[in-house]
Amino acid sequence: MFLLALTVAASLAGAPPQETNAPTVVLRADHVHTGTGAVHSPGMVKVRAGRIVDVGASLNTDGASVLELKGHLSAGMVALGDQTLLGEQGVDTTRFVLGEAETRLGFDPRQPAMQRLAQEGVTTVVLTPPSHSLVAGRGLIAKTGTGRVLANGQAMHVAFDAEMFVDRADPMEGQDFGGGFFFFFGPNGAVNPNGYKSSYSGAAEVLEENVQDPNSPVSKIAGGEVTAWLRSSDRAESARAIAFAKRHKVQGTLEAGPRIGDLAAEVKASGLGVALTMFRETDPHFATQSALALTRAGVPYGFCLSAKEQPVASLRMAAALCRRAGLTADQSWRALTSGAAQAVGLEKQVGALRQGLDADLVLWDGQPGELTSRVLQVWVDGQKVSAR
């Protein structure tokens, strides 16, 4: 089913709803974890029109309604690179390069999975299109509770790993052309009208052509006009992706496997953020070592949502294991919030309790980084989306 053909009534409003005389609300909690290093016990957060106006130990509350909260208040968590939320989206194998495709058009922000994420404390999720092609189009960033899709969050998805080499290259699978089979011959006998490639060198050649061709949407990632999401799994693929990003001054995020720590210096030099596909194998040794290496090198990184049934629990477990491997409490918490936001270029919008950021707040019954804590209430863009 063609991805493009789907029409969705998504609330496409880019910015949060701007009422002029919106009410101001002050949330007071036993502990406010700003995520920028400071913890106010007790602390207050002033919110107006979906944005954080002020954060501090005590703010003047005249003209604002005060909300007394028992527990720990923190910023909402940011999850990267999720595939599970796109539901039964068909993987589009029509062409090897799908520059124009937009996940935004095929995504239902109201689906129950998004609500569940919100209830578990994840307020922002970054989606990348599932793909078997070299370029799979633009991803999207959405708020889980309200389902608001951020306008500026659509990175161009470019694959550097072996997922793009798929044996079936022909879209006509199962479609009958009337009167039995006949087939198109590609330029030299191969049935491959869509220009699919089967090797890294072949894919690299097609990518270079597209980046240099001005009327291909892919060329916009050169120079950083459009951010990019470079998907790689092993170190050789990551090295090629980094070299490509440096060559064409691409900005954005590198989705990398557990061994990316060996290339921490190169990643830092390239300016890319990292989305760690954290724990594919049962042994997290490499993944936690990479988290330590990236932290030492000062590279912003977050974790990818992977487990289908328990996505948020796996996210928090990843942070916990990095903490046990040597990260400090706020370093591991940063990977769940501001670090992940910085990795996709949203540090000015989400990921911390700071003046001017979106009002995404989570109330916990214990320290946010602890596994033993439970989520009590969640606000997204200043609206309460769930309460225990």
Place this chain on the structure above:
Amino acid sequence: MRFLVKRSPFLLAVGLASSISTGWAQEANGSHDWEGSLVAAAPSETPFALQDGNEEEGKPKEANAQKDDSKDDSKDDDEKKSKAKKKDKDKDEEKPEPLSLAAPQGPVLYLKGERVIVRPGKEIENGQVIVRDGRIMAVGTDLEAPEGARVLEGAVICAGFMDSFSTLGLDRASLTTSGSEPSARTVDALDFFGPDHDRQNALKAGVLVAESHIAMNADFGGTGVLLRTGWAHDPEKRLLTDESAMWSRLERSGNVVTRVEEVDSLISKLESGGDYLKSWRTYETKLAEWEKEIAELEEELEKDFKKAKKDREKDIEKAKEKGKEHKEKRHKEPKPPRKPRFDPDKEILGRVIEGKMPLVVVATRAAVLRNLLEATKPFPSLRLVIAGGDQALHVAPELAARKIPVMVWPSEPLSSSSVPSDTRGSLELAGDLARAGIPVVIGSGFSGSSAALPLYASLAVGYGLPEEHALAAITTRPAAAFGMQNELGQVRRGRRAELLILDGDPLAVGTQVQFAISGGEVVLEPQK
């Protein structure tokens, strides 16, 4: 050889089900999404007691195991996370005994900690523990360091964690074979020579004791072992017991009919084991009677041998006169009883049904559990443990009544393919079971890793299991499940010295293990 799971992607789950939202929705509208839920929804109203499972009738252990008859059912007022002091009914028998005069074989240790967690729910501030000859000699608040003892200090002293279902030390073939027999012994299959990262990580995470067993998919997989992760390379010291439990796996096949037969064949095999032991006992008694009878007969014959000799000579004379051949007198005597044929499998199953060793049954579906509980009712001595138990809530009252522990592990149920997805246990399962009064045990599971056991326990707390139950699920409960409640799981006099010194709360994520004491010796300490 370390067992690296490369099979279908492993899903995080403390028996995790897709119905994670139940935790949330359930709170809001009060209805549990199990069909016809038996458990009152809001956890906070249902008071439940932190029973310590079958604390009393433990396995008879060597001499100085002090009979622990104090039933410490401290009430636990469970508003989340509060550490209110509990009213403690059991007497404070921590008076230090005079130290025995004999010279100690192993090192003597003197541990000092700001918090000594005697057992989940009972703590001592600024306590000390003296360890000698592999045992805890004394626990108290004003103990002097015995002369020559090594002093170890830290924030928290608690019992070593115990993984009730680990795969440490077993190669893939031993784990997955379904062709095992009850008499097969896991101790023969242990191999710690391969890459050893899992075990070292488990030790660093504080898991000092792990239960390993072979043949996951067999009807009777043979006897498991309880091994000390700190002593894996010492064939003697690593074994706490080479008969921890007999493991059996139900739901081996997909279709319903065979699943019913599985339970019947399980019980009939156990019964045949019981009959086998009975037949040996009857043989021994009959043999004794026969020997007594024969001895009497012989005595009698000895007595009138002379007479018999004379009679015989007379008969021979008579026979010669008649020219006939003399026929000896027929001698009849009772036959010795027949010795039953030795059968190692039946012998071990007999000991299981007589309760010498617990039987752990891996089952997830409600129908199978109901069938199993029904079938095991006539055998009170059988010490049953359920492993998996994703739908155990359906039979919760009976499990609670018979105090049958349920072992939960954070991996998809073993037969993920044949278990309908909605029945898979959710992170809330542990909490729900505890609220229903069932002793909960947490294991790392078939494709889990022992090193993350404490993190699983913390996560279970994050999804509704009270903190004390979580700590109990990795210390006292597994010990009780394997009949070692007088040996492990608590910091009390007489228990084996399997202790940890931590730099923070056992269930906190950032906590690191400072010292680990196993078998009475320090097996892990910070590198200088």
Place this chain on the structure above:
Amino acid sequence: MKLLSHSWTLAACVGALAWTGPLMAQQKQAIKAGTVITMTGEPIENGVILMDGTRITAVGKADEVEIPWDAEVTEAPNMVAMPGFVEAHSTDGTDRTNETIDVAPFFDVQDSINPVDFFFENCLRYGVTTVNIQQGNNTVVAAMGAVVKPFGHTVDLQMVYPQSGIKMSISPKSGKSRATQAATLRQAFHDLRAHLEELVEEKKVGNDRARREALAQGRDYEGEDAKGRAMTGKGWIVEGLETVPRVEIDEKMAPLLKVVEGKMRVFMYCGSPAEVHTAIEIAKENGFLETMTFVLGSGCHKAADAIAAAKVPVILSSNLVHIETDPLTEEETRTFEAQVFQDKGVTFALTSNNSGLESLWYQAALAVGQGLSREDALAAVTTVPAQLLGLSDRVGALKPGADANVVLYDGDPLSMRSQVQHVFIDGQQVYDRANDPRLKHLLEGEQPKGTQADPDGAREESAEDEGSEDEDESKKDD
């Protein structure tokens, strides 16, 4: 025709007997070689080996040893003479390497050795003169093995030492796991003990009953005298076995009884270090620890301490260097196992069994390459295996009284560029490279007598393409 052949053989035998006298006497020989490696001391420069019949009578420097006038002298000035290699454990030379039943100690390898098997021809080509044929590793208790010479038309002509030892395995046979394998092995000894106790019990009950019957009948009772032998052995003893004549013992279990009594060697295959400790435990329980020799798989050097403590000699795997990659750090550790065993004082022999990498000379050379001294490497393929098989006085060294097994090399035996030129077994030259029919056919293309040429020339199957790369023969699972 049948009658003729009968009489013919009869005459031949009589004739041969008549002839053996002088023939035997006449068979004095001497080999003069540039270098003689005796394996009993330093190599001798231009030494002499005196042979009489099938035995070596003297070895020494040319000027010190007086060659009898009637000895037939073989001059080999620029060659190296050394004792024939001794293969400590080989599963080749038989048609099938394993039985399907788990416990089969009553079988004997002699019944399946094929004297004209290609393996024996290849042994001669590489200077191997004594081979211990045992069954494969895919078993629990396998058949009794035999030590043979790789020359002779019938098995008994080849025989050196029949029933030289029983092959067992502690590593799981296919279909079993480690636990079930150990359980089956323990069960075999348990069944033997139960059987013996049953026999003694029956005999005792029978005797008591007879005695009581005599009492009842007023007869004096004269008990039978004990026809069997009391049981000896270091493991367990069944008291009163002397009352049971040995012939009454089930012949399926009799060989195991010899093992428990320490009268039959055991070659225990152990594929991984974890199984060493179980094997030692079972051997100690059943009294065959002193007569057991380990046949090790690669990697067992990790349990070298346990092996050294139990003083069990080992036969190393043909894969001399154990390579292990740590799945976590991907570091590759290579360990030369022979060195580990040597440092721990364990007697070890090398074997080329199913190594596919040439023969014992190749293993010895590779061992020297990895750091072993030349003497130890050569000993590990000559004197040590001889000692393991209990044939130290007959094979493995050139010394007076030993069998006349001599190999002549055209250079240093461990060099890539030298070949075996002559092989003598029991004083008789059994191989001469100059007229090796197979090599002549291959290298010079000469057609052996009495065979027609292959229609389209000797098409080899060795053309491999990338797909079917010639896999190392050691993957052959036996």
Place this chain on the structure above:
Amino acid sequence: MTRTHTFAFALALSIGLATARPASAQEDQANNDGKVYASVLHTSAGETLKDVMVTFADGKITAIAPGSALPDGYAEGLVLTAGLIDLSARVTRSENAVEQTNEVESRLSVANSLDLFDRTWDRLARSGVTTVLATPPDRNVVGGLSAVLKTQGSKDMAQRQLNARNFLRGAMGDAPSSGNRPAWGSPNSIYNRRPTTRMGVEWEWRRAFFDAAAAPEYPELEFPGADVFRAVLAGNITLYVQAFTVIDIRTAVFLKEEMKREGFGDIQMWIDGGSEAWKDAQLLKRSNTGVVLSPFPSAGYSPERSFQAWRVAKDLDEMGIPFTLSAHGRTEPGRTLADQAGRAMRGGLSFEKALAAVTSAPAAVLGLEDRLGTVEVGKDADFVLWSGQPFELTSRIIGVWVDGRQVQ
């Protein structure tokens, strides 16, 4: 078919243990100068020197001082040779290292498909191999261009690759057609390509060369990559063909001679494999084609495999056919490139010829004789230090240096 992001986060995790982080990609340049002492130096340039001290700096050999005394701390009896070169190392050639969407792919190089992080590079270096020719796997008739690189060095392909002669890799025989399926049946895969037979493979070769040669006059015959074929015809790029059986070798040589006959050009050709080259050595001699011999089969139990097969090197040497040895990237004891040279010697080849076949000869084929292949002042500091006579079983490799840096 949703591609669920099935990388399930495995809660069953063991806590990471803090081991040392592997060395960063930028090896520090500082320590690639130093000196090596050896009792015997075989220079591969025809000389054998005794008691030699070789000094090197910035990866180049600066001085060779024969006759210098044994410095303390150095062992007796060590032998030094140049680093070994394997022209058919077949390293890290995954399925995705060759463009299989078309049968004749001559433009793409294997360089951007190689994984420089693979552990095989370290193992190869430790087995004495310092430089390799990497070629695409033989799944197509023509796989593409090759890459020449050292077995140690930077992890960035641009810096790692040496600018040596270029090789166009192809295969004869049924290897390339083994993965193909006839075009009818399910027409949904890139593997529905011709050829599926040996003849089809040969036709692809001939068509490519004829079209490339004729394209200047008939532009419609031009196809992407035709310029590479023209460069092969002009002899600027060497044609590197895999062929094991004598039939395939004959087909390859006939193709070369046909091109010459047609006047299209004299192809420089080398055969990879050639285990039956001895059966038609005259053909190779006549067409001045070189052979990279595949690894000699292990002796096993049939002399045909060993005595005869191991003699190939001696036979080719006697007939004056240029050849080199290769181990196909195997590094286990008994199967390394050094062992192949040992087996060639057991088959009758002299030590000097065996050493040349793994050092100076392959360097010449790569066109890098000015940098590699021998131990001479000015050359790259690639050495192998042996505990005794090289290629003998009784000696082993003690040290290997690539660009002056010793391999751990």
